[in-house]
Amino acid sequence: MVQSVAGNAEQFKHSFREEAREILVELEAALLELNGNSGDQELVGRVFRGLHTIKGSGAMFGFERLAAFTHNLETAFDEVRNGRLAITAELIDLTLSALDQIRAMLEEGAAGAPAADPACCEQILAQVRKLAGLPAALPAAHSPASPVQAAAAPVLAGPLREWRIHFAPDSAMLLNGTNPLLLLRELSQLGGLSVKASMASVPPLRELDPERCYVTWEMVLATAAGEDALRDVFIFVADGCELTLEPVAKQALPSAADLTAAALAEPRSAPAGRRTTDKPDTATSLRVPAAKLDQFVDLVGELVTVQARLSELAGRRDDLEIAEVSEEIERLTSALRENSMNIRMLPIRATFEKFRRLVHDLARDLGKNVELTIEGAETELDKTVIEQLGDPLMHLIRNSMDHGIEPPAVRKARGKRPTATIHLSARHSGASVLIAVADDGGGIDAAAVRGRAVEKGLIAADAELSESETYALLFQPGFSTAKQVTDVSGRGVGMDVVRQKVDSLRGTIDVASKPGAGTSVTLRLPLTLAIIDGLLVSVGDACFVLPLANTLECVELTRDDIARANGKHVANVRGEIVPYIRLRDHFNIRTARPDLEQIMIVETEEGRYGFVVDQVLGDCQTVIKNLGRFYRHVQVVSGATILGNGTVALILDPFRLVQDAMRLGAEGQRARAAPHRGAARQPSQPAVRAH
């Protein structure tokens, strides 16, 4: 038994780490919110409870140093809660740096993790104690054996309420090293607790597994703490246990003994939807390792490919029965694909919220007043996209804070609010998501950008650049307009990284800027990177996939139409002139042109464009396979897919294709207009567009 407890201990520590990381994020958010809202008791309570949970569970799972350190902070916030200590910017900054140390202690032992700095911890504690007017050394929080004994005094924030609590631990809970009695003790510290254990589920001695827990508890707790605080006590045992919390009606309160007796007599079934978790809205959610999910999506991807082959096979055979089965499988695969994609969708909230801390710290370091506003945090996108968004957003925000936003004095002189705003927003737009970082700073100085680019040799001194091309320079490697290199940005690496990252996500960057009024950078990213709905088209022997989401319609292109256009690549679609790109020409496919071609009309940011193909073969669900490092510079192709017959089709990126064609056209014109300037370096085409 001793061994199995030890074996489980590591696993349990792991889940504690996971939970604690989440609590730390919440704590950080609450602290930053408190910064502008120091009177909010609910927020203070949240911070206190978060610290309390980290401390209590930390000690329970062998993180004694972490628990002892956190205990001091918790005591300080207890003082705040009791009105004996005021929330100040200093306290918040101290607590934030303390959270960093807690994080370090949490990850201690993990490869590459920065270790907590004992001197720094001591310094933080000394300052916290000084602020809180506490004795120089607080009594040691607790011995490892009794992690919750030193817990805070009963919560007295609100009116007393009675709760009826039913707790049936997961029978394997003891094997995880958790002692249910300690949970009860922690609960008793929230208020007056009467407990009744029930042995109804204990089997006969011979059949009893001595290491499992069969006891269940009925309790009545009179406390001022809210439901969240009660649930927090059970936060680390929530999985697998049965927990119901019901407020007892205030009127005609029967005695606790009656209540427990009644509760014991009740059938064991818990009311639906009351199973425990830390948050009510995740009542039926479960934690799944990301790797398992990736594997699942991979398998669905394979299935989609096989299904495509089956459909093709069924299409070639004139067999109704096979066709029927194939259609059924197609329907199911489509539903499965959508479901699996949905599972991967996460709200972008956590990524956004993380920047509150960055903005707070940077504003302090730069001596600027900046407020971060967030919009559309509930917007969902693929987890792989979310994971890779952190870096580019951080660079954009840093850049805004350092270069965009003026110091308060300058803002005042310009008649602006001294507190600047950075607005982070996310919204869906078709199969893309738009993520914008907007500031109300000074805007981009186009002349300075140009001057800097000339100085750096990125462009010729007399190069003619459009606004869009000028802004594109910002994302060139090694470019920085900051006159002095600061710690924050200005090393000229950031914006380049943004472009690379967004490119790798098959996204585009839009820059809009008004001198004096601010800059907004919008990233357009695909919702998912794994599977798309596409239209399969052929040109000669080659097959291509066009994303269905961007495709509007398909019209015919006859030789007569071509003749009427006088050699221009435009088509008349119900009176509207639509320029088109011949894929045959663009990809140098040397086969004979059929008499009747098809134009796929696609909506792009540059307006409607047509792509001329030989034939439209039909729609297909397509698993995107990366082309690999060797082809990473090929921008007009976003990936490849394996078709039902085993051949490979390239997946086209319509936006890039149009931009590529425009660039080639523009270069052609420039070359014709000024052939001697061909040597001047044009910025390689990042997908940047100005408004």
Added chain:
Amino acid sequence: MEQHVPISIEQDEMRNSIALEGVVDISVAAELKQSLLEALGTGKELHVSLAAVTVLDVTAVQLLWAAAREATAQGVVFALDEPPPSVLSRSLANSGLEDLLLPTQDR
């Protein structure tokens, strides 16, 4: 590592006496179960002493309770020789477990 097992058993013609001491928790639950089963198997009175126990965890409580139920069903006396030390009874009371042992004294 050799662990000190805090369970000692004495037998005479009339009774089995099981004395527990120190920390009686999940790490010795299997041994405790075995001792109780063996003791009940003899059909003799079963006396348990908790006088030297400092910690009794939930596994120990449910084993003792199950043993008491079994003894009652067999018509065998199951008794706590003396009330548990006050520290222990307080901690049992805090967990709602105190009644589960006390009534067995009458059996």
